[in-house]
């Protein structure tokens with residue numbers, strides 16, 4: 051029996067196969083919405099891994115449908131299967147888990163760090179102190195990830211400058 055993977059690269063066994071990174075990459079989505087209307091929407095990823103992504107989208111999709119995503123950073127396109135909607139239902143934006151039908155390192159243009167023990171249940175983010183610009187890789191669980199999505203950053207204290215502020219994700223270059 052083949053194990054079908056879920057969004058985020060987790061097989062149904064619950065074991066993740068790839069590091070998840072909280073990275074906002076520009077994308078263009080070509081798809082059909084739940085009413086059957088074709089659309090093109092420019093948006094961003096919220097989390098990416100080798101096998102897929104969590105994306106932000108205003109249009110509503112249907113689980114199991116196939117959509118085409120173009121990375122505006124690498125100009126690579128690939129077909130993804132919609133796994134489902136993730137996060138709370140009354141968000142300003144909806145988030146969707148998608149899985150690539152033909153995973154390859156070229157799609158996102160990112161080399162994923164090796165999977166560590168914390169990566170099984172958390173997402174890695176590179177955040178920056180708003181005051182002294184110190185950078186730190188932080189492991190985020192789901193509630194912290196949601197607060198980053200909603201606030202645009204994470205309220206935390208800095209050991210370097212001693213100040214508390216909203217740490218923002220460092221744009222992926």
Ligand SMILES: [Zn+2]
Nearest residue numbers: 179182208211
């Ligand atoms: Zn600081």
